[in-house]
Amino acid sequence: MIEYSGQPHYLVAVDCIVFGFDGERLKLLLVKRGLEPEINKWSLIGGFVGANESPDDAANRVLKKNTGLEGIYLEQLQIYGEPDRDPIERTLSVGYFALIDINKYQAQLSDEYHAEWFLISESPKLIFDHAQMVSDARKKLRYKAALHPILFEMLPKKFTLPQLQMLFEEVNDTKIDTRNFSRKISSTGLLIKLEEKDKSGSKKGAFYFKLDKKKYKANFQAFLNFIPNLKI
Amino acid sequence: MIEYSGQPHYLVAVDCIVFGFDGERLKLLLVKRGLEPEINKWSLIGGFVGANESPDDAANRVLKKNTGLEGIYLEQLQIYGEPDRDPIERTLSVGYFALIDINKYQAQLSDEYHAEWFLISESPKLIFDHAQMVSDARKKLRYKAALHPILFEMLPKKFTLPQLQMLFEEVNDTKIDTRNFSRKISSTGLLIKLEEKDKSGSKKGAFYFKLDKKKYKANFQAFLNFIPNLKI
DNA sequence: TTATTAAATGTCATTTTGACAAATAATAAT
């Protein structure tokens, strides 16, 4: 068997930046690293790419193994490959970002696994270049969410307009005018208004909406321009 | 020294999808592969990531070594890591796409190096998963060019509006209304009209323009929405 | 019955868009 002679070989890992929304705040999922170096330090959910899997496969496997999460929105971010990013030996890491509804997995994550949610502004110090990954992922999330309806991935089946707006405000770290936001969302035709109201947040209650799945899929790649005066 | 025991190590390569514009058509730069397997077959410009360089560094080095190109627009596309994508041994490749003005490097590329330009629709069969890379790069180029003024990277210092429009039409594979295009471009404030005309293309001649470098840098991340009715 | 509070909705001026055709400048032809 031929080989590419004399070329160096490296470890290849994946690291997942998992963003979640609990109905009020945008949060980041972290775990305590299970191996040396930096054992027990806060870290993104990561692992090595196995011999018979692609990085995408690895990301899905690692995510399932460490958090039980499966079938969630997962997108490649970029590769991190500075020669000295891992002090033990050279490891390139493929960053992925994931989006989930926190409440859907709350119990599972804290009981079975030892993953914890943090406000991004209150995250602990992370190992290696993971803080940079989080920063890049936030930027990309903002970018994509401004153009495509990916934030619905972070909401439960039934959600209210105030919740949706809060999510957009959290992601973009800005305040949005309720009237204009409501108009914009309506114009996409992606939402179906339900009879039921969520009365937990106010006396009047807010109507629940659900996603029009068909239109969601059809419009996923369309440019929707959700955010006014957007500057990245 | 500690090591991550038992984990497999892989080769890591970079492959560059180099797009060029000659004033009329959008083209793709290819070279003949210099090593087995698939030696002498048409290929993207690629090479292995060295022990002391990042993938970004490697892409720049490989590009310079194989084409002499230096200091050009280069952006990470994504990683390609299917286990069997290279028949010899497992190699992950980081794709990059680059943008250049063909005429600026024409002589250099064909004489010193043996790189050739192809219309994308008339490209030869490529090795491995390079055709997929080209397809993904085109898509990403379209996406970015719709929102950010990166296409100016493919034009000479002086260019005309008809040239600029042709470039946009090539990239998006569509026809654009001249009046609306001109209005949109003007409104960005990125162009400075010159006294001189290019008379090679018509009797009347077309005025040359140049980029307002300061505004270009300032607006590079702004959302400019160049393409009407855009669907990706 | 009234007060309270968050949710839902309406207006208007301005800007942007998309669709459409006529005028212009330079050279070539007569």
Added chain:
DNA sequence: ATTATTATTTGTCAAAATGACATTTAATAA
């Protein structure tokens, strides 16, 4: 010298989208 040719350049207008702004409504609590 006049006219024809051809690509370049520019203009209009109705429709849609945007941004800024405040009031009404529905339900519960007082």
